[in-house]
Each structure stands twice: as structure tokens, then as C-alpha cells.
Amino acid sequence: MTYEGVPGVVRTKEQHRETTLIVDTPRLREACLHLRDEEGFNTLVDVAAADYLGWPSGPEDVAGYIGDAGGRSVTSPGSWGLERLPEPKPKRFSVSYHLLRLGADPARVRVQVWLDEAEPVASVIDVWPTADWHEREAFDLMGIPFEGHPNLVRILMDDDWVGHPLRKDYPIGGEPVRFSGEE
Amino acid sequence: MAVAPGARIYEGTRIPFPTPTVLQLDERLRERGDILQINFGPNHPSTHGVLRLIVDLSGEEVVGLSAVIGYLHTGFEKSMEQKTWWKGITYPERIDYVGFQNNELVFVLAIEKLLELEVPEKATWMRMLLCELNRIHSHLVFLGTAALELGAISMFWYCFRERDLILDLVEMVCGTRMHTRYFQTGGLAEDVPIGFYPQAREFVEWMPKAIDDYERLLSSNEIWLERTRGIGLLSGDDAIALGQSGPVLRASGADWDLRKAEPYLAYDQVQFDVPVYPNGDVYDRYKVRVDEMRESTRIVEQCLDRLEGMEGQPWIADDRKVVLPPRHELHTSMESLIHHFKIVTEGYRVPEGEVYVAIESPRGESGCYVVSDGGAKPWRVKFRAPSFVALEATATCMRDALVADLIAIVGSLDSVMGDTDR
Numbered sequence: 267m268t269y270e271g272v273p274g275v276v277r278t279k280e281q282h283r284e285t286t287l288i289v290d291t292p293r294l295r296e297a298c299l300h301l302r303d304e305e306g307f308n309t310l311v312d313v314a315a316a317d318y319l320g321w322p323s324g325p326e327d328v329a330g331y332i333g334d335a336g337g338r339s340v341t342s343p344g345s346w347g348l349e350r351l352p353e354p355k356p357k358r359f360s361v362s363y364h365l366l367r368l369g370a371d372p373a374r375v376r377v378q379v380w381l382d383e384a385e386p387v388a389s390v391i392d393v394w395p396t397a398d399w400h401e402r403e404a405f406d407l408m409g410i411p412f413e414g415h416p417n418l419v420r421i422l423m424d425d426d427w428v429g430h431p432l433r434k435d436y437p438i439g440g441e442p443v444r445f446s447g448e449e
Numbered sequence: 450m451a452v453a454p455g456a457r458i459y460e461g462t463r464i465p466f467p468t469p470t471v472l473q474l475d476e477r478l479r480e481r482g483d484i485l486q487i488n489f490g491p492n493h494p495s496t497h498g499v500l501r502l503i504v505d506l507s508g509e510e511v512v513g514l515s516a517v518i519g520y521l522h523t524g525f526e527k528s529m530e531q532k533t534w535w536k537g538i539t540y541p542e543r544i545d546y547v548g549f550q551n552n553e554l555v556f557v558l559a560i561e562k563l564l565e566l567e568v569p570e571k572a573t574w575m576r577m578l579l580c581e582l583n584r585i586h587s588h589l590v591f592l593g594t595a596a597l598e599l600g601a602i603s604m605f606w607y608c609f610r611e612r613d614l615i616l617d618l619v620e621m622v623c624g625t626r627m628h629t630r631y632f633q634t635g636g637l638a639e640d641v642p643i644g645f646y647p648q649a650r651e652f653v654e655w656m657p658k659a660i661d662d663y664e665r666l667l668s669s670n671e672i673w674l675e676r677t678r679g680i681g682l683l684s685g686d687d688a689i690a691l692g693q694s695g696p697v698l699r700a701s702g703a704d705w706d707l708r709k710a711e712p713y714l715a716y717d718q719v720q721f722d723v724p725v726y727p728n729g730d731v732y733d734r735y736k737v738r739v740d741e742m743r744e745s746t747r748i749v750e751q752c753l754d755r756l757e758g759m760e761g762q763p764w765i766a767d768d769r770k771v772v773l774p775p776r777h778e779l780h781t782s783m784e785s786l787i788h789h790f791k792i793v794t795e796g797y798r799v800p801e802g803e804v805y806v807a808i809e810s811p812r813g814e815s816g817c818y819v820v821s822d823g824g825a826k827p828w829r830v831k832f833r834a835p836s837f838v839a840l841e842a843t844a845t846c847m848r849d850a851l852v853a854d855l856i857a858i859v860g861s862l863d864s865v866m867g868d869t870d871r
Contacts, residue, residue, distance in 0.1 A: 282562055282804050308689050311807070312833035314818040322822050352801045352822045362818065364805050364833070368689060368703070372710045376805065395469035396692030399841050407526075416467040422519040422870055431527055438531060 269375070271304065272297050286362075286376045294379050295388045298363070302393055307365040307375065310390065313400035314362045315408040318355040319434040356380045361387060361410055381410065389415040407432040458684040458701065458729040464691065464845050472844040474505045474513030483507065489855070491520045497594065497859065498866030500840070509851045516843050521870040529830045533796025534560055534634070537827060541817070542628045544832060545868035547590050549628055550583035550619075551810035552868075556830075557632045558713065559806040559817045563799045564634070566766055570715075571759045572636035577714045578649070578752035579622070579631065580808075581745040585656065586615045587811035588738040588745075592663060595735070595860035599676050604666060611659050614652050621645055634797075635772040636765030646757055653753065656746045664739060677732035681846040681858035684729055691845065692838045695813025696741065697862060699725050700733035707809035719751045731854075731861040738863075771797045796825035805833075812836055812863060832871060836864035 269278065269285070274293025279286040289297045301307040357380040367373040379387055389412040391397045401412045402421040409430035412418055420427060429436055465472050478484060485506045491499040499520035505513030525544050529537045541556040542549035554576060561568060593608030616626040621642055623631040631638050667673045683693070688701040698705055706723040708716040724740035726733035765772050773792055774785035791797075801823040807816040816833030839862040846858050 281802055282565075284804060286803075310692055311814060312805070312816055312818065312831070314805075314829075314831040314833075316820055316829040316831075318828075321828070322824075362803075362805075364816070364818070368705055374805070374807075391469065394692065395464050395690050396838060396841055398469045399837060403837075417471065420519075422522040424519075431524060436527075438527060 269301075269305070272300050284374070284376060286378050288378045288380070291379045291381060291385070291387055294377070295390060295393065297377060298390050298393045301365060301375070301377070306367045306369065306371075307373075309366040309368045310394035310396050310400070311364040311366045311374075312362075313397060313404055314364065315404040315410050315432075316360045316362070317358065317408060317432065317434045318360065319358055321355050322352045357382050357385075359383075359385075359408065359410060361404060363390070384409075384411065386411040386413045388413050389418075391415055406430070409433060458682050458727075462687055462690070463682075463684070463848050464687055469691065470516065470841050470844050472511075472514040472847060478507060478512055484512065486513075491517075497864065500859065500864070500866055500869075502843070502855070502859075504852070504855065506852055509853070511847050511850045511852060511855060514844050514847050516840055518837075518840065518866070518869050521866045523871070525871045526830050526832065530827060533825045534799055534827060535792060535796045537830070538632070538634070539628070539630050541832065542630070543867065544871050545810065545812070545815070545834070545836065545865050546627065547865050548583060548587045548811045548815070548868075550579050550632075551808060551815055552832075553629065553632050554580055555806055555808045555810070555815050555817045555832075556819075557634055558808065559804055559819045560634050560799060562804045562806055563802055563819065563821055564771060566635055566768065566771065568636050568766060569763045571641075571756065571762045571764050572766075573714050574752050574755050574759070575637055575641055575764070576632060577716065577719075578749055578756065579619070579629075580714075581748045581752070582615050582618060582649075584745045584811045585742050585749075586612055588742050589615075591738055591811075591860075591863045592735070595857070595863070596667065596673070598856050598860050599673070601667065601670075601673065604663065607659070607662060607666070611656065614655070618645070618649055618652060621648065633765060633772070635768060636763070638765075640764050641756065646753055649749065649753055653746055653750045657743060660739060660742055660746075667735070668739075674732065676854075676857055677735060677861075678730060679728075680731045680854045681734075681850065681861055682729050682848075683842055683846050687845055688729070688842070691842045693813065693842055694835055694838065695809065695811070696734055696737040697813065697839055697842065699723065700737045701729035702727040707807060707814060711807070713806075713808055719748050721745075721748050731857050734861040734863075798823060798825050799827075807833070810835060812839065812865065812868070832868075834868045834871060836866070836868035837871075839864045840869055 269287055273296045274290040275287050276290055277288040359381040361379050363377040365375050389401055401415055404410045405418050406420040406423050407430055487504050489502040489504050491501040501517040503515050504511055525540050529540050541552040545552045589608040589612045593605040596604035620626045623629040683701050685702040688698050704725045709723055721744045724737050726736050769788045774788050778785035799821045801821055803820045805818045807814050813835035815835055818831040819827055820829040822828045
């Protein structure tokens with residue numbers, strides 16, 4: 267299946283029998299409306315944000331990688347599965363919208379936008395109402411600001427929580443514990 | 450189109466505006482006064498865990514509603530980024546602790562998709578068998594608790610009696626009654642134990658009779674019908690717009706089941722029907738689940754037929770870079786010892802890439818989005834939780850509901866709070 271008519275597509279990626287359409291961030295809503303109305307993607311299944319801070323840029327950054335930029339060394343044991351080097355990422359955050367054409371002719375596609383820190387993206391809540399909580403979750407845990415969302419508040423963390431826990435620069439086990447008798 | 454023609458549950462849409470998940474109190478009603486705002490939960494026996502609903506009541510009528518979640522947020526996704534792929538398998542089953550086997554499956558399938566790993570036939574069929582047992586288990590928990598909340602106490606005892614039979618089978622397979630960690634990358638952790646098939650056969654013979662009993666108790670019970678029929682309406686179009694899946698969607702007239710639409714495991718090789726009901730109310734959601742239990746029993750039976758002929762076949766892929774070597778080899782083979790040591794200490798590496806895998810869990814589409822950087826730990830794991838999405842429909846279902854219906858409606862959406870909050 268081709269997605270040539272989708273507005274704003276920067277790149278199309280095929281991997282593991284899945285199609286990813288990387289869309290120019292300002293034209294996300296346009297692309298989503300096209301996919302819903304022209305291609306029949308009536309369901310938004312999931313919105314998944316990912317933080318690529320510290321994403322490996324070369325073979326030396328992947329723990330245990332044996333080989334060079336050309337690929338893994340076949341003579342080195344233990345390097346199973348490292349045929350590919352991590353592909354460099356354009357910006358820090360990705361937001362992936364997993365779409366489903368629910369009906370007689372089912373299909374799935376992933377629409378992806380790339381964002382810098384604090385860079386806003388348009389909300390798709392009026393395209394698929396289900397985006398409401400998914401976007402709130404991405405805002406809460408990853409700090410993605412969705413423009414045009416009528417109720418963009420924290421959903422899983424406390425209302426007064428500081429920081430976005432799923433970011434890579436958010437520490438784990440960072441909660442200070444005080445013991446009795448401590449100065 | 451997936452939605453059955455002629456299924457008109459109501460005209461137009463009932464999804465609230467501007468926020469689809471918040472039923473806003475009408476300002477004119479507020480000015481008239483006499484609106485009672487109550488806090489329902491998070492610690493309330495009939496909210497299925499720690500769900501909190503802020504409800505505006507005018508008399509007995511629900512006129513405003515918003516759901517507050519997150520009380521059970523435990524940061525599973527963050528924790529999984531710190532564990533090797535191998536160790537991470539224990540997490541997903543604790544996310545949806547009622548549909549544990551299905552959640553375990555979706556993560557294992559995602560790893561296998563990235564690894565492009567072939568799984569032996571026996572493992573595929575055993576996985577399918579356990580997932581269907583788990584579906585029955587989950588629906589029994591739904592039926593028992595949802596009926597209990599509406600006053601049918603005996604249902605709870607009957608359902609939990611059969612649930613125990615399933616847990617006995619699970620215990621036989623892996624030693625624990627829940628959270629099995631029996632699915633391993635590449636297949637199963639161990640072979641199917643001796644005596645499992647006869648006991649599973651006994652269960653398959655018994656279960657249809659038990660389901661008949663439930664139906665005799667409930668399906669034509671006057672109180673049950675009064676409390677569930679025409680309550681919590683959700684039209685097919687609204688259900689799709691709100692991203693619903695699983696029994697909630699099928700009770701709204703949409704013929705959609707991932708086991709049929711996008712078959713995984715070996716679902717294309719078994720015979721079963723997908724129950725679809727047209728009315729989109731609490732009663733139809735109950736009917737869908739009861740019928741699904743019957744269909745799942747049928748699938749379990751067919752799995753047993755196949756598995757009984759697979760005695761002696763491998764249950765896990767023979768790939769020493771990913772799969773632990775057989776225990777007995779560790780005493781005699783240096784290579785096996787090295788492989789064992791490598792996998793247990795630093796884990797195996799998974800090629801760079803991103804995948805999304807979806808399966809039909811008891812609650813609907815359970816999805817797993819995984820990003821790997823080629824290392825031994827996942828870069829990002831995101832679960833598409835069907836319970837999270839089901840709760841988005843509360844505000845729409847609750848239009849014109851009475852406060853007593855609220856309990857029936859929340860029960861019928863069958864969300865597990867561990868799954869919602871992750």
C-alpha cells in the first residue's frame with residue numbers, strides 16, 4: 267500500500283512489515299485528517315512518545331557492540347543481532363500515532379513526528395476523541411506540549427509533581443529517604 | 450464496514466465536548482442549585498480497584514462526571530528500561546494482573562518480532578491454550594465481581610470456583626498461580642508437565658455446564674435484566690471514535706476481533722465464532738463475555754487435540770544466543786555454560802528498531818510498542834492498555850444514568866486499574 271497522497275510526509279520507513287510515515291510536525295493534523303477521511307483510518311490505537319536523549323551515535327556507544335560502522339564482526343561471538351547500527355535521530359523526542367483501519371480491509375500505519383525539547387505539536391483530539399488521555403499521558407510522563415488540547419493536565423502522576431518521569435534525564439531511585447536519628 | 454447496519458443505538462454522537470472524557474455540568478443546572486458533588490472512590494469496593502470518579506448529582510441523576518486515575522501508577526515502563534529484555538518479561542504480567550498471560554504474550558511477541566525468531570509449533574499452541582484459559586479466567590473475575598456489585602452474591606462464589614480450576618492448571622504448568630513467566634523468548638520456559646492434558650480435558654468438559662449455570666442464574670433474572678438492559682449506552686460509531694476494543698466494542702455491534710482480523714499465534718487454524726451484540730448496553734457486554742467463555746473453551750479443546758499429538762517435540766527455539774541451553778548440558782559442555790552465563794548476566798541483544806505488536810487480550814487490544822537501540826535493554830517500552838482506553842468511555846456511557854447505574858456501567862467496562870495506570 268502506498269501513502270503518496272498523505273500531506274506533509276517527509277519519509278516513509280518499512281521495517282518488520284510495519285509502515286512508518288514520518289510527518290513534518292506542523293502538518294500533523296492535516297496528515298491525520300487525510301488518513302482518517304481518505305484512507306479510512308478510523309481508529310487511533312495509541313500515542314507513544316519516546317525520548318532519544320543519549321541515543322547511541324556510533325558503535326562505541328552501544329554497550330557490548332563488537333564490530334565497526336560497517337556491521338558486526340562475524341568472528342566475534344556474543345554480537346548476535348547487531349547487524350544494524352542505530353540510525354541517528356533527527357530530534358530528541360518522537361511521538362508515534364498508531365492508526366488502525368477497523369473494518370473489512372484492516373490496515374495499520376504509524377505516523378511519527380519529531381520534536382525538540384518544549385516544541386509543541388498540534389492535538390488530534392478533534393480527529394479522534396480517544397487522543398484525549400493518550401496525549402495527557404505523553405504530556406505527563408514525557409513533557410510533550412499538545413497545542414489545542416482542552417484539558418492538558420497530569421493524568422498518572424500527582425497534580426503537583428515536578429518533572430516528567432519517562433525522560434531519559436529523569437533519575438531512577440531519585441527519591442530522598444530520611445531515616446530517624448539522622449542529622 | 451465493521452459496524453452492523455441497522456444498529457442504531459441512539460442518533461448522533463454522545464461524546465462530550467470539548468473534552469471527550471469529562472461530562473461537564475450544565476451551567477444552568479448549577480445556578481439552580483441543589484447539585485451534589487460526590488467523590489466516588491478511589492477506595493470504594495465497587496470501583497474495581499483505585500478508580501476515582503468525581504460525580505455531580507441532581508437527585509439521583511448523574512449530570513457531571515470526570516474520572517481520576519493514576520493511583521496505581523508504578524512506573525512499569527520506566528523500570529523495564531533498566532532491566533534486560535530477559536528480565537523484563539516478568540513486568541507485563543503484573544501490569545494487567547487479571548489478564549496476565551495475554552500481557553506476557555504481547556511483550557514476548559514484540560521481542561520475537563525484533564529478533565525475527567521462529568517459535569516451535571508446540572510452543573505456539575501451548576501459548577494459545579494458556580491465553581484462552583486466561584481469557585476465561587479474566588471473564589470469570591469480571592462476571593463474579595460485576596454481579597456481586599449488583600447484589601448477586603452467589604455468582605461470585607460460582608465464578609471463583611471455576612477460576613480456581615484454571616489457576617490449578619496454571620500452577621501445574623509453572624508452579625505459581627498467577628504471573629507465570631512461562632512464556633520465554635523463543636517458546637516456553639519448560640515442557641508441558643505430565644498430567645496436564647487429562648486435567649485440562651476435565652476442565653473443558655466441565656466448563657460449558659458451569660456457563661449454563663451462570664446463564665440460568667443471570668440471563669433471565671428479572672433484577673439483573675432491569676439493572677443492565679438499556680444502561681450505559683454506547684453506539685458503534687462512538688465506540689470506534691473513543692478507540693474502544695474487545696468486548697466493549699463487540700457489544701456495540703462491531704464485528705472486530707484481532708484473532709480473526711489479524712491472526713497471531715495459530716488462531717487462523719482453529720474454529721471459533723466472534724460473538725457480536727447490537728445494543729451497546731451493560732447487558733450485551735455481559736452476553737459477549739459469557740459467549741466468549743464458551744468460544745474460548747472450544748479453542749482450548751482444539752489446542753489440546755493438537756498438543757496431545759506433539760509429545761516429544763521441542764517447546765523452545767534452538768537458538769543459543771537467545772535461549773538458555775538445556776540444564777543437563779551445563780555439566781558437560783563448555784559452550785553451553787558460556788551461553789548460559791552470558792544470557793543470565795548481561796542478557797541477549799536485540800537488533801535496533803521499533804515495533805508495535807497487538808493482540809486480543811480479554812479486555813481488547815493489548816499493544817506493545819518497543820524501541821531497541823541494539824543493546825541488551827529496551828530503549829523504550831510502551832503498553833497500549835485496553836483498560837485505560839475503556840475508561841475513556843465512562844463519560845459517554847454515563848449520560849442520563851442514575852447513580853446506581855454508575856456501578857453497573859463501570860463494572861461492564863471491565864477495566865483493571867493496574868493496566869490503566871501501569
